[in-house]
Structure formats: C-alpha cells, structure tokens
Amino acid sequence: MNLTSKEYMEYLVLAAKKIDDNGNYITSLDAITGDGDHYTNMQLGFSKLTENADEFALLSLSECFRKIGMTLMSAIGGSSGALYGSAYISASKVLMDKETIDTPLLLEILSTMLDAIKKRGDADVGMKTMIDALAPAVDVFRDGLTAGIDSSSLFEAVKQAADNGAQSTKDMEAVKGRAYYQANKGVGHIDPGAMTMAYQIETLMDYISEL
Ligand code: ADP
Ligand code: MG
Numbered sequence: 001m002n003l004t005s006k007e008y009m010e011y012l013v014l015a016a017k018k019i020d021d022n023g024n025y026i027t028s029l030d031a032i033t034g035d036g037d038h039y040t041n042m043q044l045g046f047s048k049l050t051e052n053a054d055e056f057a058l059l060s061l062s063e064c065f066r067k068i069g070m071t072l073m074s075a076i077g078g079s080s081g082a083l084y085g086s087a088y089i090s091a092s093k094v095l096m097d098k099e100t101i102d103t104p105l106l107l108e109i110l111s112t113m114l115d116a117i118k119k120r121g122d123a124d125v126g127m128k129t130m131i132d133a134l135a136p137a138v139d140v141f142r143d144g145l146t147a148g149i150d151s152s153s154l155f156e157a158v159k160q161a162a163d164n165g166a167q168s169t170k171d172m173e174a175v176k177g178r179a180y181y182q183a184n185k186g187v188g189h190i191d192p193g194a195m196t197m198a199y200q201i202e203t204l205m206d207y208i209s210e211l
Contacts, residue, residue: 001151001208003101005064006057012068013053015203016046019196029192033128034178038192041078048075061101065092079121079177080193083130086120087113103151106208107141114138127175128186130193136165137201155205162201166194 003011019026023039030038048071049056056064065088073085091109098105114134118124125135140161144154169191177193179186 001103001106001211003106003208003211004099005059005061007207007211008061008064008101009049009053009057011204011207012046012049014207015200016043016050018199018203019043019046022195022199026192026196029190029195032189033174033182033186033191037078038080038196041076041080042196045072045076045081045084048072060095061098062092062095065089065095080130080196083117083120083193086116090116103154104145107138107145110134110141111138121176123176126172127177128169128172128179128191128194129174129176130191130197132169132172132191133162133165133194133197133201137162152209155209159202159205162198162205166190166198169194 019039019042023043026039026042027036030036049068052067052071056067059067069085069088069092072088073081075081076084091112094105094108094112095101101109114131117131117134121129121131123129123131125131137158141154141158144157149157167190170189171187172191173185173187174180174182174191177191179189179191
C-alpha cells in the first residue's frame with residue numbers, strides 16, 4: 001500500500017461523498033446532541049477539498065496535508081474546523097520529505113492526528129467526541145501491525161473499530177462539546193462528530209484495500 005497526494009485527494013473526494021450521502025442522519029444527530037450544524041460544517045469543508053482536489057494532488061504530501069488543514073480550518077466555522085485543521089497541519093509535519101505513505105506511516109499519521117485533536121480539544125477518550133471513533137481505530141491499527149496480520153484483515157479491523165467506537169458514544173455522557181450542555185448530556189444518541197470521523201476512516205480503509 002502506497003499513497004501519494006493524488007491518491008489521498010481521491011480518498012477525500014470519496015469521503016466527501018460518504019458524508020453527503022449521510023447528511024440528513026448527521027444533521028439529526030447534531031440536532032439532538034448539539035446545534036444541528038455538523039453536517040453543514042463538514043459539507044462546507046469537504047466540498048472545498050473536492051473543488052481543490054486536482055490542485056492539491058500535484059503538491060508534495062506535506063504541502064498537500066498542510067493545505068487540507070488550512071482549507072478545513074477556514075471553511076468550517078464550528079469546532080470541527082479547528083480540530084481537523086490541527087490534525088492535518090500536525091500530520092503535514094510528519095510528512096516532511098516523504099514521497100509516499102506506506103502502512104506504518106499511515107498509522108503514524110492517524111496517531112499524530114489523534115494527538116493533535118486531543119490537545120486542541122483538551123479532550124480524551126470517553127468524552128463523547130470524534131476521538132471515540134479515531135482512538136480505537138489507531139489502537140487496532142497499531143496492534144494489528146505489530147502482530148503482523150495481513151493487510152486486508154488489518155484494514156477491515158481498523159474500519160470496524162472506528163464504527164464500533166462511533167456507536168459506543170451512544171451510551172456516553174458528554175464531557176466536551178455542545179452535548180455537555182444538553183440536560184441528559186446526549187446519553188442515548190451517537191455523537192455526530194464520532195460518526196463523521198468513522199465515515200472518513202471507513203472510506204480510507206476501503207480505498208486502500210482496493211489499491
Ligand atoms: P460545533 O460543536 O462548534 O457546533 P460541529 O457541530 O461542527 O461544531 O462539531 C461537533 C463535533 O465536534 C462533536 O460532535 C464532537 O465530535 C466534536 N467536538 C466538539 N468539541 C470537541 C472537543 N473539545 N474535542 C474533541 N472533539 C470535539
Ligand atoms: Mg454543531
């Protein structure tokens with residue numbers, strides 16, 4: 001598995017579609033647990049990435065990730081803009097002088113993004129946020145790579161971990177984000193940001209499985 005900027009942008013265009021296809025569902029989740037704008041926010045950011053996909057595909061990986069981060073940060077008004085912006089800008093530093101992303105480097109990128117989101121959001125696992133989809137995916141990725149399982153099983157396991165993680169936010173009481181201000185702290189409803197994070201990880205795992 002090797003990704004260049006071109007493939008990474010192809011993946012993001014697919015992720016944008018996946019988010020769009022589930023727009024009403026994401027809006028309904030954020031309408032209950034937050035202020036209802038999470039899909040609109042993500043759509044604003046990801047449609048800009050789709051528009052710029054051909055241009056960003058020509059950049060070095062590091063510059064490509066930096067531009068993705070800047071685009072998401074400026075296009076998305078909500079907290080997810082700052083969080084994804086920090087994630088991509090931190091990852092762009094890991095990609096300095098790298099020409100392709102292989103499987104171990106992809107793990108390092110996802111792990112760097114996780115750390116950046118935790119730091120920017122002053123949050124951790126179990127707080128009912130996007131972290132609850134990304135963190136278990138990173139853990140399963142690391143364990144599977146260390147154990148040396150085959151790529152297709154590894155990518156499937158990472159995808160499952162992200163989806164299970166998003167589903168697990170249903171029973172959580174929010175500690176961060178707008179759901180904290182809801183009377184029941186969002187209990188009984190999946191966190192929208194965890195769901196869109198899982199969509200991205202699922203799309204990425206499907207994409208790299210077919211390379
Ligand atoms: P806003 O909360 O500003 O309306 P969005 O609706 O776009 O922004 O994004 C909400 C999502 O952002 C939440 O569902 C949650 O997953 C994530 N989120 C919010 N605050 C934090 C935080 N402090 N740390 C990590 N993720 C967070
Ligand atoms: Mg919102």
